[in-house]
Amino acid sequence: MSKTRKHDPYAVLKLPDFRLYVSARLCITLAMQIQAVIVGWQIYDMTQDPLSLGLIGLAEAIPSIVVSLYAGYVADIVERKRIILVVVAVLALCSASLLYFTLDISRVLLLYGALPIYGVIFVSGIARGFMGPAIFSFMPQLVPNKQLYANAITWSTTTWQAASVAGPAIGGLLYGFYGITASYMTDAVLVLLALLFFSMISRKPLPENANPQNLKESLQSGIRFVFGNQIILSAISLDLFAVLFGGAVALLPIFASDILLVGPQGLGMLRAAPAVGSVLMAMLMAYYPINVDAGKKMLWCVAGFGVCMVLFGLSRNFWFSLVLLALSGAFDSISMIIRSTLIHTLTPEYMKGRVSSVNNIFVGSSNEIGAFESGFTAKLMGTVPAVVFGGIMTLVVVAFTSVKADKLRVLDLTPEEAV
Known part of the structure; x- marks a missing residue:
């Protein structure tokens, strides 16, 4: 192997536009x-029905999936910054609507129950799609060199996960000590800050496309590319x-x-625990990126995630549950960074x-569909059996993938070989 340049873990953070980008991601992720946390607790408090929690995910996943392919086409023909600004503005309106529903002057929830909240989540699902x-x-x-992609993905993931650590904790504490209105107000302010940071990033022209296509051809070529590449398809699956x-x-x-x-308050800590493990692992990977045997390590980490879920479902100790959720986040972080890099x-x-x-x-909406699956199976077989069953099924998926996806199993992401 040829001698490579010394790894600089802070390389992309020296780029002003990238710093604005991660600041915006921090704010929007905190807000979301x-x-x-607030929507989940509010709806469960209103309904006392586990299926109602699953419906939150479904309300967001369905519109996101429906618009996703067209959204990808738009992202390849329209300046991407412009799309982001419009989308974040829509999310700001959604946050403002949730805030309005909680004010004394609003009687929307008294008249229609949780339905208006589901409606706002549906609209936000379109925007997030x-x-x-x-x-x-x-x-x-925002990154001038492909060699910096892994570094950029690692710091972007670290920022996202750091916000995922703080966000649930802040949400739970705000709800517990200051009430639902203060919580939604904080959410709305953070979305507006994200909009400000995104607007400050310099404009970037679209990459040149030597073979422009119409909508149908463009969508088909994107699908063919993914399904024709075993490494990408198996990692996403x-x-x-x-x-799920x-x-x-x-x-x-x-x-x-x-x-x-x-x-x-405990809910905020439980929601934050996976992100605590994830952000710590992502920061470690900024210094020690995983390149050699990346595919094998990805498979082992997803298996570790499944084991954590089985044990979490069986745990009755709050602190042990927090540790298991943190470990699941660490395993998931490795898998996510490898997948995004490739x-x-x-x-x-x-x-x-x-x-x-x-x-x-495949992946983005699987969180929401997985939320519906979790709510449905919890309704069907009980909360604990549903979580244990899900963890076991994860292990089955890893075993199947390791046998069928031979190219992923031998995947190596060293700079000289990542093409």
Whole structure:
């Protein structure tokens, strides 16, 4: 192997536009995490029905999936910054609506119950369906060298996970000590800050496309690219089924309220625990990136995630549950960074919006669909059996993928070989 340049863990943070980008991601992720905690607790408090928690995820996933392919096409033909600004503005309106519903002057929830909240989540699902491909394809435009992609993805992930640590904790504490109105007000302010930071990033022209296509041809080429690349397809599929079966986040209000008996403050800690593990692992990977045997390590980490979910479902100790959730976040962080790095590396710049949209259908919306699956199975078989079943199914998926996806199993992401 040829001698490589010394690794600089802070390389992309020296770029002004990238710093604005991660600041915006910090604010928007904080806002979304606070909102998720408050909406989940509010709806469960109103309904006392685990299925109602799953419906939150479904209300967001359906519109996101429906618009995703078209959103990827738009991200490849429209300036990506412009898309992001429009989308974040829509999310600001959604946050303002949730805030309005809680004010004394509003009688919306008294008249219609939780339905208006589901309506706002539906609209935010459309917006987030467009935001995913735009942000995914915009980030590489802020990085001048492909060799910095892994570093950029690691810091972007670290920022996202850091906000995911703070967001649920802030949401739970705000709800518990200051009430629902203060919580939604904080959410709205953070979205407006994200809009400000995104607006300050310099404009970036679209990458050149030597073979422009119409809508139908463009969508077909993006789908063919993903399904024709075993490494990308198997990595995306692995994360899809792991999150679909193994995620227990949607059921955390039940664990906090009825099983671990820790209230909204404890719910904030439970929601934050996976992100604590994830951000610590992402920071470690900024210094020690995983390149050699990346595919094998990804498979082992998804298996570790499944084991954590099984043990979490069986745990009755709050602190042990927090440790298990933190470990699950650490395993998930490794898998996510490897998957994002290989997709960015293997996908042409002019096609990243469409490939991201396919990835969003598989992985991005799997969190919301997984939330519905968790709520449905909890309704069917009980909360604890549902979580244990999901963890076991994750292990089955890993075993199947390791046998069938031989190219992923031998994947190596060293700079000389990542093409």
